[in-house]
Amino acid sequence: MQIHVVTSGDTVYSIAAQYGSTPSAIIETNELETPGNLVVGQAIVIPGQGQFYFVQQGDSLYEIANQFGTTIETLIQVNQLQPNQILPIGYRLYIPQAPSMEITTNAYIEPTGGQVSDVLRSSAEQRAPLLSYLAPFSYEIQEDGSLNAPPLDNFKAIAEANNASLMMVVTNLAEQGFSQELGRTILTNEQLQNTLLDNIVQTAHSVGFQDVHFDLEFLPPETRENYNQFLRKAKQRFTNEGLLLSTALAPKTSAEQEGAWYEAHDYQAHGEIVDFVVLMTYEWGYSGGPARAVSPIGPVTEVVNYALSVMPADKILLGQNLYGYDWTLPYEPGGEIADAVSPQQAIQIARENNVAISYSEEAQAPFFNYTDASGNRHEVWFEDARSIQAKFDLIKRLNLKGISYWKLGLSFPQNWILLGSQFTIAKNQ
Numbered sequence: 001m002q003i004h005v006v007t008s009g010d011t012v013y014s015i016a017a018q019y020g021s022t023p024s025a026i027i028e029t030n031e032l033e034t035p036g037n038l039v040v041g042q043a044i045v046i047p048g049q050g051q052f053y054f055v056q057q058g059d060s061l062y063e064i065a066n067q068f069g070t071t072i073e074t075l076i077q078v079n080q081l082q083p084n085q086i087l088p089i090g091y092r093l094y095i096p097q098a099p100s101m102e103i104t105t106n107a108y109i110e111p112t113g114g115q116v117s118d119v120l121r122s123s124a125e126q127r128a129p130l131l132s133y134l135a136p137f138s139y140e141i142q143e144d145g146s147l148n149a150p151p152l153d154n155f156k157a158i159a160e161a162n163n164a165s166l167m168m169v170v171t172n173l174a175e176q177g178f179s180q181e182l183g184r185t186i187l188t189n190e191q192l193q194n195t196l197l198d199n200i201v202q203t204a205h206s207v208g209f210q211d212v213h214f215d216l217e218f219l220p221p222e223t224r225e226n227y228n229q230f231l232r233k234a235k236q237r238f239t240n241e242g243l244l245l246s247t248a249l250a251p252k253t254s255a256e257q258e259g260a261w262y263e264a265h266d267y268q269a270h271g272e273i274v275d276f277v278v279l280m281t282y283e284w285g286y287s288g289g290p291a292r293a294v295s296p297i298g299p300v301t302e303v304v305n306y307a308l309s310v311m312p313a314d315k316i317l318l319g320q321n322l323y324g325y326d327w328t329l330p331y332e333p334g335g336e337i338a339d340a341v342s343p344q345q346a347i348q349i350a351r352e353n354n355v356a357i358s359y360s361e362e363a364q365a366p367f368f369n370y371t372d373a374s375g376n377r378h379e380v381w382f383e384d385a386r387s388i389q390a391k392f393d394l395i396k397r398l399n400l401k402g403i404s405y406w407k408l409g410l411s412f413p414q415n416w417i418l419l420g421s422q423f424t425i426a427k428n429q
Helices: 012-019 024-030 063-069 072-078 118-130 157-160 180-187 190-207 221-240 266-271 297-310 344-351 383-397 413-422
Strands: 002-005 043-046 051-055 092-095 100-109 133-136 139-141 166-173 209-215 244-249 276-279 315-323 323-327 339-341 357-361 366-370 377-379 402-406 423-425
Touching: 002 012, 002 051, 002 383, 012 024, 012 043, 012 209, 024 043, 024 413, 043 051, 043 383, 043 413, 063 072, 063 133, 063 221, 100 118, 118 157, 118 413, 133 209, 133 357, 139 190, 157 166, 157 366, 180 190, 180 221, 180 266, 190 221, 190 366, 209 221, 221 266, 221 276, 244 266, 244 423, 266 276, 266 339, 276 297, 297 315, 297 383, 315 383, 339 344, 344 366, 344 377, 383 402, 383 413
Parallel strands: 100 133, 100 402, 100 423, 133 166, 139 166, 166 209, 209 244, 244 276, 276 315, 315 402
Antiparallel strands: 002 043, 051 092, 323 339, 323 377, 357 366, 366 377
16 A cells, blocks of 8 residues: 655546556545545555555665565565666655554444434444454443443444454443542442442343453542452453453553543553553543644654553554544633544545645644634644554554554544555454
8 A cells, every 4th residue: 555645736647647556446445525626735545555665865775675674685576676776766666565464453433312323333334344343332330330331233243244343341431421439439349349240241241242341531549459459350250251351541651640530540550450451542632622633653652652661562452543623723721622523524624725734744643724714713633644654653663462443433544444454453253
């Protein structure tokens, strides 16, 4: 696969000719709704095995081979070069597809309004072939240890048809969001814990879940060890029942990190107890905050490096957002909430407002500014093929277990085509 960034004057036809592809293949791969009106700065994926690289000033075959994880001998052979041939700037080299790495993939799916929309159902059907786990969000813990179940629709059938597993997501969500007091109640009352675990096991077996995933957030800091002990108890119980255990972890960079979302999450203990974790490496740019990249590569890497210092790589799923935000400027604390947008929606907004898309090399994320019809200034940060490739490269370099997406139902075709072309997806059934 090849990533091409649209420049002024590009057309689907000229891009196809440049890479030896076809306009129809490019349109289909990228789900281009207006192929005759590309946006400058838009990243599109060119389908095909391997990719092309155009030689730049100062390049050597040694540097190019290292960049793409191949060898000088391979480049010489597949491109029919002479061993000492000098390559002119702009020379097109074919880079063969590297052997694929097997990873575990998960995607949360969140029905709203008590039902599964056609969009969510279609998204689950379309993406399940590339998933190890499909995770309906969520089973909400009640004060008596019972569970409020999400609508499951035909998710089980979709998972089974694609040899994927169902993940049972259990949360301390209440009407006003993640409940600190509910978390405290459950983690400090052994009788309630036993009732909760009984209900989880019964539900997991009756529905067909293979993994139980605790996403307990905003927990009181003093319940850190209570949470660890609860996980130890749950792990023993679930192992006896043939179930896996996983947890979601707030994005920490040290064991001493302060804050309501962080202190009760003990990376080292979770790494020792559970089968795997999901690092929630997103929301640096969030709906109620100032405009910035949602998952900038620098902070994401810092979280992963800390996790690797206390747990093995084969227990870590990198969290990845499938959305961005459209902020109205100027930012004022407590002011207007940003609108969530899918990558495809972001490109549409840029197109409708006739603005080019820029790319932050520091954050490894695309962004743009525009002024709406009412004269309000906006800033949009989102994900594209380049930003997701940066995360895939991180997974490969650090040999992580895989990736976990929040959440299905948001259109980002480039992610899925790149995922399928670079990785073998582990199937657990």
